[in-house]
Amino acid sequence: MMNPRVSLDQWRTLQAVIDYGGYAQAAKQLHRSQSSVSYAVNKLQMQLSLKLLHIQGRKAVLTEAGKVLLQRSRQLISEAYAIEQQAHHLQQGWEAEIRLAVEASYPTQLVMDALRQFEPLGKQTRIRLEEVVLSGAEELLLNGDTDLAISPFIPQGFFGDELLQVHFIAVAHADHALHQLERNLTTHDLNRETHVIISDSGSKGMDAGWISDARRWTVSSPESAHKIISNGLGFGWLPEKEIEQELDNQTLKILPLNEGRHETAILYLVYADPDQAGPATRQLAAILKQVSAEN
Amino acid sequence: MMNPRVSLDQWRTLQAVIDYGGYAQAAKQLHRSQSSVSYAVNKLQMQLSLKLLHIQGRKAVLTEAGKVLLQRSRQLISEAYAIEQQAHHLQQGWEAEIRLAVEASYPTQLVMDALRQFEPLGKQTRIRLEEVVLSGAEELLLNGDTDLAISPFIPQGFFGDELLQVHFIAVAHADHALHQLERNLTTHDLNRETHVIISDSGSKGMDAGWISDARRWTVSSPESAHKIISNGLGFGWLPEKEIEQELDNQTLKILPLNEGRHETAILYLVYADPDQAGPATRQLAAILKQVSAEN
DNA sequence: TAAGATATATCTAAAATTTAGATATGTAAA
């Protein structure tokens, strides 16, 4: 097995000799005697059977081998230190990992903004991000497979805060048949065309839209739905924010429905367990609320 | 400054407890007493103010924090060990880095084959690969900026071995004007067409081909030349190996020249200094000769 | 070129850390 014989302290001492410009200076900085520093470095060189420093005049200078190994040892030391930092964060209750489930209609940009803000505060906390659709978040919450979820509803027995309202608009490509009728559309009109709907990533199979549609395409992400509709292959409800530009330049047009032209989905931030949530989870939750509110 | 307080030995001991299934077993494997192992792990937990193990029944089991930190500490230990390995290789004279300059007309596949063979023998030796053209290798050799070079000639005062002969063939795309004449070509014919030549990556500016060409495109790599010629935008001499397929399927055709239809470039493996070359450099040189000979 | 200042090397005893061995305590299996 791997059994390092050189101690971190020895590497650290070597670094100090170089960084502070000599054995004596290193000794002072490390609050140790010069002979102690000398001992540590000599032992290191002895163990490696390799000279890392040579005395040039009366100054210690790195050999070629010394340069190479010093550089690697710096990484080693900082990794060792980072582990201890993480231990400290864990000791204070910081989680090593947060599992976050995000409903796909929640704007990706906001997730990214939140993670960027969280990162420096996150103290070594990894984020495991899962994108889910509709009841997908609920399923993860019920199974205890996520710590936080952004979901369009709050499952029974859970707590959550409103994060964001997403406005869905019924649209089709400007060239789509539904836009050629030039009158308000009826259910009958819609039933003759391909309806693009987003399927559920959970296993419960709750579908949005009219389940009764004869002709429909089911896709697993809003991006796919968007792409299909933008290509004129069907109609459907898409998040307002995502299609602003296409509405502006008239590639997509709002369907002239009598009702249901707009649908609003409210996205909630749901905790797996608000009491057991650690400080990192709370921190991330706060940031998510903030970026959502700013939006 | 970063000053780890936990020693490698402590992390190593924690690992042993887990890997060998208990304090007693770890002690046996580490040739230490059970109380010594107990002491090391306790000190570790004390220093981190964090429980890493808890006793379940009469067995030591990792806590959640313990799992996270153990995993990271494994990396730490193996990095520490790797540094010592590299020290050993350096001690034996293995170079930390080999700088290799390769003439672009040397087949990339052979470089890759050689590096793949070298890697396990290379003992932590990094390779710095530079692709050069014509006098580029010479310049690096003269400036001491490379250890090994694959070059089309051996600069004054250097030593080298023949590696490979590269056959260049004068070609143009089948649809190219030069192929429509259906007779042997004259210098005059060539001068009316675009000649694609490879420029020099050195600063001396030795160009291959006829410097006198009125119409010529100068490119900095054989790949670019190949691409241009394959697109019918000019003619030029390309390495036989690289265009075998295109000659077979007749996209490229050999120019019916009276002379100079073929040109042979000999590539040499040149040492910056054969006496000072370390074992890794010699090893790599041997592999390069071998893969070149097999070709 | 000699003296003083600066820097590393080495020696020894003291201090600190780590280890082993003995024993205590607690759990699981027979």
Place this chain on the structure above:
DNA sequence: TTTACATATCTAAATTTTAGATATATCTTA
């Protein structure tokens, strides 16, 4: 309940590391 197994703790011994004193070497400067 007894036995076997596993970790915890205590103390003294062994080992490692440290400090302080001093030696040796180099650079600076007069």
